[in-house]
Amino acid sequence: MINPSDHLFRREAGRMVSTLTRIFGVHNLALAEDVVQDAFCRALEVWKFHGVPENPSAWLMATAKNRALDVLRRERTARTFAPELGRLLESEWTVAPVVEELFGANVIKDDQLRMMFSCCNPRLAEEAQVALVLHILCGFSVSEIANAFVSSDAAIEKRISRAKKVLAGSKRLFDVAGADDFAQRLPAVQRALYLLFNEGYHGASPESAVRTELCQEAIRLTALLLEHPLAATPATHGLAALMCLHAARLPARLDASGNLSSLFDQDRSRWDSRLVAEGQRFLDLSATGSELTEYHVEAAIASVHAMAHRTEETDWGKIVSLYNTLMTIRPSPVVALNRAIAIAQHEGPERGLEEISTIANRDRLATYPFYHAALGEFEFRSGRHKIAREHFRQALVLARNSMERRFIEQRIGACQRAAL
Amino acid sequence: MSQFVYLYRGAERGHSPEKMQETMQKWMAWMKQLTEKGHIKDIGQPLEHTGKLVKGKQKTVTDGPFAETKDIVGGYTLIEARDLDQAVELSKGCPIFEVDGAVEVRPVMKMNM
Numbered sequence: 001m002i003n004p005s006d007h008l009f010r011r012e013a014g015r016m017v018s019t020l021t022r023i024f025g026v027h028n029l030a031l032a033e034d035v036v037q038d039a040f041c042r043a044l045e046v047w048k049f050h051g052v053p054e055n056p057s058a059w060l061m062a063t064a065k066n067r068a069l070d071v072l073r074r075e076r077t078a079r080t081f082a083p084e085l086g087r088l089l090e091s092e093w094t095v096a097p098v099v100e101e102l103f104g105a106n107v108i109k110d111d112q113l114r115m116m117f118s119c120c121n122p123r124l125a126e127e128a129q130v131a132l133v134l135h136i137l138c139g140f141s142v143s144e145i146a147n148a149f150v151s152s153d154a155a156i157e158k159r160i161s162r163a164k165k166v167l168a169g170s171k172r173l174f175d176v177a178g179a180d181d182f183a184q185r186l187p188a189v190q191r192a193l194y195l196l197f198n199e200g201y202h203g204a205s206p207e208s209a210v211r212t213e214l215c216q217e218a219i220r221l222t223a224l225l226l227e228h229p230l231a232a233t234p235a236t237h238g239l240a241a242l243m244c245l246h247a248a249r250l251p252a253r254l255d256a257s258g259n260l261s262s263l264f265d266q267d268r269s270r271w272d273s274r275l276v277a278e279g280q281r282f283l284d285l286s287a288t289g290s291e292l293t294e295y296h297v298e299a300a301i302a303s304v305h306a307m308a309h310r311t312e313e314t315d316w317g318k319i320v321s322l323y324n325t326l327m328t329i330r331p332s333p334v335v336a337l338n339r340a341i342a343i344a345q346h347e348g349p350e351r352g353l354e355e356i357s358t359i360a361n362r363d364r365l366a367t368y369p370f371y372h373a374a375l376g377e378f379e380f381r382s383g384r385h386k387i388a389r390e391h392f393r394q395a396l397v398l399a400r401n402s403m404e405r406r407f408i409e410q411r412i413g414a415c416q417r418a419a420l
Numbered sequence: 421m422s423q424f425v426y427l428y429r430g431a432e433r434g435h436s437p438e439k440m441q442e443t444m445q446k447w448m449a450w451m452k453q454l455t456e457k458g459h460i461k462d463i464g465q466p467l468e469h470t471g472k473l474v475k476g477k478q479k480t481v482t483d484g485p486f487a488e489t490k491d492i493v494g495g496y497t498l499i500e501a502r503d504l505d506q507a508v509e510l511s512k513g514c515p516i517f518e519v520d521g522a523v524e525v526r527p528v529m530k531m532n533m
Contacts, residue, residue: 009437040440041433045466045494048447141436 007213009040011220012057013139016064018111022173023068023089023102025082026118029136029168035071039063065103069096083172110176112137113228116221117174120188121166128163129192130199135160138217148214150204150400182230189225190239193218194295197243201250206401212250219243237286238295244279245302248272260407264311276306294330297322316346333364341374349381369398373408380415389415423461423528424499424507428514430490430521446515454499459510462498469494490520498528 013036020032042063043056053059072081072089081089088094101107119132131149134140140148146156176182200214222240225231252270255261283299301322308314323339336359344352356362356375365371376391392412399405435443454460469492473482486492501507504527511523 007438007441009441013437036437037433040437044440044444044447047444048451049463049466049495051448139437141439144436144438 007139008056009043010139012060013040014115014137015057015108015112016060017136018115019061019103019108020064020068022111022114023082023085023099024071025080026170026173027168028079028081029164031071031079035064035067038067061103061108065099069099072099109224109227112221112224113231114173114176116224117176117182117185117189118167118170119163120185120192121170122185122188123166124163126191126195128159129188130195131156131159132163132167133192133196133221134214134217137221147207148199148203148205148210176228176230179230186231186233187235189231190235190295193222193225194239194242196221197246201246204400206403208250208254215243215247215250219247234286234289234291235293235295237282238293238299241279241282241286242295242299242302244275244282245299245306248275248279248306254403259410260403262407263305268309268311271306279303279306292325292329294326297326297329301326314345316342320346331360333359333361334368336360337365337368337371337374344378344381349378352378353382367398369395369400369404369408371395372398373411376411376415380411380418385415385419389419421500422503422507422530424501424504425526425528426464426497426499426507426511426514427493427524427526428495428497428516428521429493429524430516430519433489435519443515443519446518450513450515451497453513454510459499459501460497461500464495464497466495467493493524 016036016039017029017032020035021029024032039060043060047053047056072095073092076090076095085098088098102111115137116133119136120129124132131145134145134148135142142157142160143153145151145160146153149156174181174185197215197218200211200216200218203211203214205211219240222236222243225236226240248271249263249266251272252266252268253261255265255267261267279299280303283296283303286296286299301319304315304319304322319342320339323335323342326335327339337356340352340355340359343355353375356378359365372391372395376388376395379385379391380388389412392408392415396405396408396412399408451460451463455463469489470483470486473484473486474480475482499507499510501510504525507525507527511525514523516523
């Protein structure tokens with residue numbers, strides 16, 4: 001029996017489609033997806049009678065390989081396949097050994113990397129890149145992605161089919177052997193994985209299972225990057241560090257009664273110490289070279305939090321200075337808000353309010369519930385409970401799911417009790 | 421006890437990998453349950469959806485025509501049950517219904533009527 005939490009089919013879907021697309025050519029992406037679907041149908045039919053084979057991944061891969069050979073033999077006169085493979089697929093002499101080689105374990109890893117870089121095509125908007133990575137490499141269906149992004153099936157369907165058209169029209173998959181192109185495309189890939197992780201970590205989906213899965217997928221794909229010598233840069237290590245250090249907190253984000261728990265109130269003994277250690281190790285590895293990326297700084301901030309066993313032990317001065325650095329590398333209203341929150345922790349709520357009032361483009365935060373919640377929190381701590389309540393009420397209107405609503409309702413309750 | 425054959429009709433396509441894995445796990449759980457209760461005489465086999473049709477005095481061999489996809493028999497299981505009612509009742513746990521499939525329940529003819 002497969003452990004349902006393994007998501008074996010989903011994970012294998014990404015591996016199979018990457019390899020099949022490498023063989024069939026990126027213009028035949030839809031054909032590759034059909035073959036993957038066939039392999040799963042076969043598995044479903046056969047395994048339910050005969051049980052799960054000893055090595056289900058190998059079984060699926062072998063099935064995909066055999067189907068690929070069928071397709072190549074049947075359609076080689078009607079279709080053109082991967083141009084990179086030239087005539088090797090056309091002759092009965094070479095087709096079987098070539099396909100055999102392309103299904104080798106190491107080649108499959110590169111295929112996923114190739115697909116990842118191809119999905120992060122600069123002609124696609126970042127959100128389309130992320131959706132494509134989730135769909136093709138992580139095996140999520142349109143409605144599963146819509147669920148994770150709290151969007152409609154139709155909107156995601158449109159986004160993915162457009163993105164697939166761009167991908168299929170790109171003639172050939174990204175060449176991961178060309179060092180210059182590789183270095184140029186790498187930041188886009190890192191960014192997509194970062195956004196994928198954030199969607200899981202901060203996203204609006206109310207289901208914690210969905211969110212954990214997105215984080216896990218981002219970590220899995222980043223680990224794949226780290227295995228490639230050209231991709232294992234300090235920035236990628238920084239990215240891996242920040243993912244591990246944040247993911248370590250996931251088990252504590254919900255308290256015993258299933259309510260959202262803020263970083264300040266979390267039971268820190270529930271943080272995953274294994275992930276913290278892993279994150280620290282990546283952070284050390286990221287500290288080479290001269291480039292300082294937002295991933296480095298965000299990981300360093302998460303590391304300061306991870307080092308504090310209790311909220312009161314947090315080195316807020318250090319966190320404020322890291323946010324100062326982050327504001328010079330990648331300034332945004334959300335970063336500025338987080339900086340203001342750190343300042344409030346360090347120097348008191350009045351200072352927090354002062355900092356918030358100086359945020360550039362503050363209007364862009366107007367629909368962000370935690371902006372109003374932060375204002376409410378600082379007013380509350382300054383003893384102005386009625387004003388605080390108004391801010392929390394505003395946050396409540398903007399809350400994106402029931403967990404956020406419950407969290408804010410509790411704060412409103414605290415304001416009302418304090419105002420009595 | 422009498423014997424019955426379940427013929428599973430309907431092919432499952434177009435679902436997400438996650439959904440298909442779930443479906444498979446439900447099938448395995450259902451078959452395990454029937455086995456534990458002693459209702460499985462022979463778990464049976466899955467059948468390919470293609471093959472040949474040999475027909476008539478001329479023994480003409482064709483690629484079909486087969487039934488429509490939704491009616492193709494995808495496998496069979498030999499069941500033991502008290503009577504047809506019980507065999508039907510037991511079939512209702514089959515996950516095939518979640519994907520609009522069907523189970524055909526057919527009593528095996530007996531020698532000693």
